[in-house]
Amino acid sequence: MAADGGRSGIREQLGLKLEGASYEGRFVIADIRIDLPLPTERLAFFDPVWNPGNTILMHREPHGIWRVDYQLPPGEEPDEALRPESLKARIDAQLAMIGHAGTPWEMDWCSVYSARALTLPDYRHGRVLFTGDAAHLLPIFGVRGANTGFQDAQALGWQLAFVVKGLAGQALLANYSAERVGAAREIIDEAGKSTRFMAPPSRGFRLLRDAVLSLSLTQDFVRPLYHWRTSRPHEYTRSMLNSPGDDNALFTAGPGHGAPPRNVRLGADDFLLDHLGGGFELLYFTEAAAVPQPLQDVVAAVRARGVALRVTAIGARAPVQGAEQTLADADGHLRQRYGVRASGAAYLLRPDQHVCARWLTLDATRLQAALDQALPR
């Protein structure tokens, strides 16, 4: 598993090329220990007096740390930028600009990065699987570097385990690559827009950025243009694990193919996602006393192969026979959020909890088909 970071030696030794765009703007990223009486929000400064034409970002981190990102003038080399005198002068200038000149601070960590939006086109090369920064380099404008690493790990963890255990074939590893390359490309597309705003690569982009900033003081419609585009989770809409024979297209609400599940509050400090995780999940919506026997037989057979599959009954007041847990959903909120109008509907979630099938009325044949689709041999 190649998880050896942005300067991946394995990637280099295999001679693999990243695809995408490199932007010229270089930034110093510095974590400083300082006590500032400012709220926990991101501050962006465009074309400030002490750093004309460039951009500065600041936000609070845990444990008394503030992160300061400042763009370097064109042509300045990283070695020069990271000299202690240079760092001190610029951070002092920033603190002075925001009215906190002289507040004591000390350096915790610093580095230089350039805004790159690159990915390998395939994360699987023979027996090597790439993940995290070794697989892709994402701009910070989107806050998706470490987050995407975690999501890669979540995706690779279950799929590699299922292949190693012989519960699925190598196709599942090809799927890992296809799904995560797709996620990286979506992030690159969105973070690229943010990068062109934060560090305009040309005169035209700078002019548009300045026009949007100027308009934004009075015109609400331009404000989404500088949104960080980070809040929408990636959906594996076209995953080969999605069941082609289910009722996905017939639902009018709820998470569709490849989407993460919607969390629903069930009670005080009690949420749907607290009850899920660890394997495949079948959410079966019923008011009956038991899960139909043919469905129980399919569940038992797949478990006998060693596949973790939990059945959660939703909508019945008493525990449902054949389900490991029953959620009453007394107010119907969960059913509403999942677009379920009648008993017999179901969702199948993969071990990473993304939806791979959903039915208005589930039967044993289609449950078996969905499990076969999600675990290609």
Added chain:
Amino acid sequence: MSTPTLKLPGLEAVYDALAQAIDQAGPERTELLLVKLALLNAHALGDADAVQRHIQAALQDL
């Protein structure tokens, strides 16, 4: 270009108003003014394809 929706008196009024706004903004701020105006007009037009066609038309014969 599509069917005109601005009759001559209106176009003449825009002509004068634009010229005066450019003078008011001054040479340093003219580009900024015009880009802001283009974004406002695009928003009001509500048709990104039409804006693309207008951009191509404006690029001609510079």
